[in-house]
Amino acid sequence: xxxxxxxxxxxxxxxxxxxxxxxxxxxxxxxxxxxxxxxxxxxxxxxxxxxxxxxxxxxxxxxxxxxxxxxxxxxxxxxxxxxxxxxxxxxxxxxxxxxxxxxxxxxxxxxxxxx
Numbered sequence: 001x002x003x004x005x006x007x008x009x010x011x012x013x014x015x016x017x018x019x020x021x022x023x024x025x026x027x028x029x030x031x032x033x034x035x036x037x038x039x040x041x042x043x044x045x046x047x048x049x050x051x052x053x054x055x056x057x058x059x060x061x062x063x064x065x066x067x068x069x070x071x072x073x074x075x076x077x078x079x080x081x082x083x084x085x086x087x088x089x090x091x092x093x094x095x096x097x098x099x100x101x102x103x104x105x106x107x108x109x110x111x112x113x114x115x
Contacts, residue, residue, distance in 0.1 A: 002026035002104045004095050009109030016113070017083045022095030022106055024076040029099040034071055034078040038091035038111075045094070049080060062088075085113045 008020040020036065035050030049069035051057045057069055066085075071078040078095060090113050095106040 002028060002097065004097055004104055004106035006093065006095050006106040006109040009093060009111045011112045011114065012085055013115050014086060014113055016085050017081070018085065018111060020080040020082070020093055020095075020109060020111075022078045024078075024095075024097050024104075028076050028097070030073070031099070033098040035096050035098075036069065036078070036080045037094045037096055038089075039094070039108075040088075040091040043091075048093070051078065082111070085111075087113050089113050 003025050004022055006020060006022045008018060010018060012018050031053050033050060033052045036048045037045050038048050039045040047060055048063050049059050049067055051069045051071050053073055059067065066083050068081040089111060091111060092108040093111050094108045097104045
């Protein structure tokens, strides 16, 4: 059974920074994709940043230039460094692990950007 545990969310002022972490445990195929998604109230869940185990990265337009995704394959952990946060970044952030034929989600961590 694969489990994903996120951490690092919280309340931050506009312009501030947060670093999210997501650790995967269990039987994990080495070739996989890990990524961050978010869902704001009343909106659909959207992809923020995705990184393959081979190092290929993609960002949403809103994340480009402000957020950085990285991962430690040995620890099956993915990070999201978020800088220059804006009120519109407020959402529950979810981690997802995708392997051939399956995907797993974390429980989510709340990020609130407010003065």
